[in-house]
Amino acid sequence: MPPRLELRNITKSYPGIVANDDISMSIMPGEIHAVLGENGAGKSTLMKIIYGAAQADSGEIFCDGKPIAAHTPATSRALGIEMVYQHFALFESVTVVENIALAVSNTFDLDALARQITELSNRYGMPIDPHRRVHDLSVGERQRVEIVRCLLQAPKLLILDEPTSVLTPQAVVKLFDTLRQLASEGCSIVYISHKLDEVQELCDTATVLRNGKVTGTARPKESTSAQLARLMVGAELPEMHVSPSVPSEKPVLEVRGLTAPARDRYGVELKNVSFEVRGGEIVGLAGVSGNGQAELISLLSGERTHPNALTIHIDGKAAAHLNASERRKLGMAFVPEERLGRGAVPPHALWQNAVLTAHRTGLVRNGLVDRKGANSFAAKIIERFKVKANGPQASAQSLSGGNLQKFIVGREIALQPKLFLVAQPTWGVDVGAAAFIRQTLVDLSRSGAAVLVISEELDELFEICDRLLVICQGQVSPPLIRTKTNREEIGLLMTRVDRGNGTNGRGEVAVQD
Amino acid sequence: MAAPVVATGLTLVVGSLLFAALGYDPLATLQAFFIAPLNSLNGLSEWLLKASPLILIACGLAVGFRANVWNIGAEGQLIVGAIAACGVGLFYPNPESPILLPLMVLAGACGGMAWAAIPAFLRARMNTNEILVTLMLTYIATLLLSWLVHGPWRDPAGFNYPQTALLSAAAMFEPFDYAYRLNASVFITVVAVFLMWLFTDRSFLGYKMSVSGAAPLAARYAGFRESSAVWIGLLAGGAAAGVAGMAEVAGPLGQLSPQISPGYGFAAIIVAFIGRLNAFGIVLGGLLMSLLFLGGEAVQMNLGLSAALTRIFQGILLFFLLAADFFIFYRLRRIPEHA
Numbered sequence: 001m002p003p004r005l006e007l008r009n010i011t012k013s014y015p016g017i018v019a020n021d022d023i024s025m026s027i028m029p030g031e032i033h034a035v036l037g038e039n040g041a042g043k044s045t046l047m048k049i050i051y052g053a054a055q056a057d058s059g060e061i062f063c064d065g066k067p068i069a070a071h072t073p074a075t076s077r078a079l080g081i082e083m084v085y086q087h088f089a090l091f092e093s094v095t096v097v098e099n100i101a102l103a104v105s106n107t108f109d110l111d112a113l114a115r116q117i118t119e120l121s122n123r124y125g126m127p128i129d130p131h132r133r134v135h136d137l138s139v140g141e142r143q144r145v146e147i148v149r150c151l152l153q154a155p156k157l158l159i160l161d162e163p164t165s166v167l168t169p170q171a172v173v174k175l176f177d178t179l180r181q182l183a184s185e186g187c188s189i190v191y192i193s194h195k196l197d198e199v200q201e202l203c204d205t206a207t208v209l210r211n212g213k214v215t216g217t218a219r220p221k222e223s224t225s226a227q228l229a230r231l232m233v234g235a236e237l238p239e240m241h242v243s244p245s246v247p248s249e250k251p252v253l254e255v256r257g258l259t260a261p262a263r264d265r266y267g268v269e270l271k272n273v274s275f276e277v278r279g280g281e282i283v284g285l286a287g288v289s290g291n292g293q294a295e296l297i298s299l300l301s302g303e304r305t306h307p308n309a310l311t312i313h314i315d316g317k318a319a320a321h322l323n324a325s326e327r328r329k330l331g332m333a334f335v336p337e338e339r340l341g342r343g344a345v346p347p348h349a350l351w352q353n354a355v356l357t358a359h360r361t362g363l364v365r366n367g368l369v370d371r372k373g374a375n376s377f378a379a380k381i382i383e384r385f386k387v388k389a390n391g392p393q394a395s396a397q398s399l400s401g402g403n404l405q406k407f408i409v410g411r412e413i414a415l416q417p418k419l420f421l422v423a424q425p426t427w428g429v430d431v432g433a434a435a436f437i438r439q440t441l442v443d444l445s446r447s448g449a450a451v452l453v454i455s456e457e458l459d460e461l462f463e464i465c466d467r468l469l470v471i472c473q474g475q476v477s478p479p480l481i482r483t484k485t486n487r488e489e490i491g492l493l494m495t496r497v498d499r500g501n502g503t504n505g506r507g508e509v510a511v512q513d
Numbered sequence: 514m515a516a517p518v519v520a521t522g523l524t525l526v527v528g529s530l531l532f533a534a535l536g537y538d539p540l541a542t543l544q545a546f547f548i549a550p551l552n553s554l555n556g557l558s559e560w561l562l563k564a565s566p567l568i569l570i571a572c573g574l575a576v577g578f579r580a581n582v583w584n585i586g587a588e589g590q591l592i593v594g595a596i597a598a599c600g601v602g603l604f605y606p607n608p609e610s611p612i613l614l615p616l617m618v619l620a621g622a623c624g625g626m627a628w629a630a631i632p633a634f635l636r637a638r639m640n641t642n643e644i645l646v647t648l649m650l651t652y653i654a655t656l657l658l659s660w661l662v663h664g665p666w667r668d669p670a671g672f673n674y675p676q677t678a679l680l681s682a683a684a685m686f687e688p689f690d691y692a693y694r695l696n697a698s699v700f701i702t703v704v705a706v707f708l709m710w711l712f713t714d715r716s717f718l719g720y721k722m723s724v725s726g727a728a729p730l731a732a733r734y735a736g737f738r739e740s741s742a743v744w745i746g747l748l749a750g751g752a753a754a755g756v757a758g759m760a761e762v763a764g765p766l767g768q769l770s771p772q773i774s775p776g777y778g779f780a781a782i783i784v785a786f787i788g789r790l791n792a793f794g795i796v797l798g799g800l801l802m803s804l805l806f807l808g809g810e811a812v813q814m815n816l817g818l819s820a821a822l823t824r825i826f827q828g829i830l831l832f833f834l835l836a837a838d839f840f841i842f843y844r845l846r847r848i849p850e851h852a
Contacts, residue, residue, distance in 0.1 A: 323736045323738070324733065324734060324735060325735065325736025325737065334734070336734060341728045341730050342728070342730040342731055342734050344728075344731065345724050345727045345728040346727070347727055348724075348727065352720070355720060356724065356735045357735050359717060359720075364717040367718065368715045368717065369715060369716065369717050371715075
């Protein structure tokens with residue numbers, strides 16, 4: 001049997017960089033094949049070439065033994081190759097079925113299509129209501145829409161680009177079930193990721209890329225994480241150094257009885273949230289996404305204010321009524337989970353994005369922006385945090401997600417905060433950079449700052465936090481000491497049943513997924 | 514950089530076809546449109562005289578446009594600025610005072626800002642749509658002007674024409690040469706262009722405005738107040754339009770009448786976009802727009818082209834310019850039929 005897809009000696013260069021260098025690989029029908037590599041290793045370029053969104057400079061592609069000449073996404077889809085991008089391409093203001101109808105060009109019988117969507121999505125265990133509007137959907141649900149859109153075409157090869165970077169742990173389990181079912185029906189799957197544990201759990205084979213070259217192939221289920229990591233990074237991962245914390249006497253962040261209504265119909269109401277973070281310690285906030293994290297973080301950062309000033313104290317001062325800029329004056333810095341459009345202005349250059357929050361470090365003189373100062377500020381961050389960018393003039397949107405995250409983390413840390421809020425610090429960031437960011441957070445806290453990390457990755461929280469909080473349905477648990485708790489306890493708190501609403505069962509908890 | 518050249522070339526081609534089809538000599542028409550108006554000192558004077566308010570207003574509007582604050586009521590702000598300035602000019606106790614003219618500039622700016630403050634307040638406090646409010650306030654301003662010149666401010670010695678008395682010499686900009694109408698108010702525009710460049714390109718306030726425009730969530734993340742972007746955006750446009758209105762009254766007109774602006778406030782919106790909201794671009798855009806006004810009048814008078822035809826031709830040029838900009842950022846591709 002010929003392979004479903006075979007690449008021979010694919011090479012693709014962009015000005016100044018060879019993105020793919022002599023890459024060969026083959027994928028059999030029904031195989032789940034991982035493409036592993038750090039950010040910038042050439043994974044996304046390779047996928048674009050397979051999908052036809054980019055053309056290789058040299059090399060050949062065979063599908064079921066037949067060569068594919070110059071192709072486009074449309075010809076790929078005619079061949080049964082479908083791709084789910086990391087960043088979804090959905091129209092937010094229209095419904096699921098209308099979005100899918102746009103992609104399935106020959107169908108405009110919406111009712112029939114809606115029935116088809118319901119049937120197909122239920123068959124693969126990811127139910128979706130075809131008549132909901134996309135802007136009301138959580139990211140997990142949006143991804144389902146993208147996958148269902150692909151499945152409607154009965155694909156022979158499905159490409160997924162870092163599909164779990166936006167998913168909750170529960171949603172990941174469901175996604176993997178779906179993918180295994182698809183593979184068992186003969187569909188080949190190319191799974192791009194840098195999460196080793198997921199690849200080990202799901203994939204049959206892995207091709208590892210580094211700097212555009214294949215550095216090895218492996219059977220993930222039979223390899224250790226360390227072996228795979230070495231192929232990816234080219235060196236052993238640095239070990240984390242977490243020294244014991246010496247918490248300050250007084251809390252730097254104090255939240256007392258914070259209650260706030262939901263922002264909209266799909267938001268979550270915060271109920272009587274109380275906790276504190278002291279200088280010198282890292283406190284982690286665990287929880288399934290959509291349980292009030294977004295509300296809490298926007299209230300803590302000052303993007304949303306609260307009429308009762310006393311519910312939040314920063315460094316001993318009542319702060320709940322202050323806006324983000326005023327809270328930053330009290331020593332707060334914040335890394336949001338959305339990098340483009342919230343943590344950074346997409347079309348602006350990095351030096352301009354440095355001014356966004358670092359203007360108070362002397363980058364504004366007499367009301368004018370100090371361009372030289374901002375440039376050297378940005379250049380320092382790029383150097384210190386090893387941001388892959390064409391210097392301070394590169395626009396934020398030209399950076400990969402992981403590199404932009406490093407830049408934003410670097411910018412906020414350069415403000416020498418007393419209180420550091422960070423949401424999902426390592427989403428979509430490669431292993432090497434993630435380890436670096438975590439170590440930076442630890443070092444920051446050990447130098448006396450109070451750090452609050454909101455993350456869905458329990459492993460990450462257990463690695464760096466001194467104390468853990470769990471948020472569930474807008475309520476925050478009492479703090480747990482990291483060394484005296486375990487995953488099971490946290491997991492139970494994350495999926496706690498709210499007796500007040502009389503609901504039961506695990507499925508009720510992940511409200512948005 | 515090639516885009517304006519391509520757009521101009523396409524306009525010339527399409528325009529020539531259009532003129533030829535209607536029986537006019539294309540070359541002669543184009544010559545009359547673009548070259549003849551600039552052949553004399555008077556032509557140059559008129560060119561700058563008309564370009565000046567367009568550039569001034571466009572600079573003010575662009576400050577708001579960059580922050581997604583859509584002030585399309587500059588025409589109304591211009592009228593109110595003209596009313597305020599003319600009021601000071603008419604009723605100031607000492608008509609020979611040297612501070613009269615500066616006071617009128619101030620009054621014009623304040624009048625325009627006051628008119629723009631209404632939509633700013635409504636948008637910042639009650640989140641009303643500033644596009645609708647600024648546009649509707651333009652009609653109110655027109656009627657206010659009409660009431661004043663038909664009623665309380667009508668010149669008693671004016672043979673019942675709906676217009677105010679003429680301003681005193683001290684209340685007007687002196688022309689550089691009495692043979693031509695161009696006056697010192699162009700220097701206000703020069704200063705405005707420089708201020709606009711300084712504000713948008715170099716100042717921190719301008720930086721905050723551009724963040725508000727490009728990524729509202731990032732502005733909120735950084736703690737920049739959305740309401741201050743709204744206020745600054747609208748007030749800048751109002752002040753610029755008000756001063757432009759003042760310069761009309763204290764310049765070529767010398768008095769208020771029901772029609773004091775040939776649509777400068779609306780044309781300036783186009784100028785701002787032709788100039789890509791950038792100070793230098795706006796200067797070029799304003800000069801082009803002014804030339805289109807002049808050339809349009811010239812061909813109507815000299816060659817007898819209809820007003821509609823000149824407007825169509827102006828529209829063609831603007832269409833190609835803005836479309837060429839679009840194609841800088843987007844590319845047309847043929848999509849294979851079997852998708």
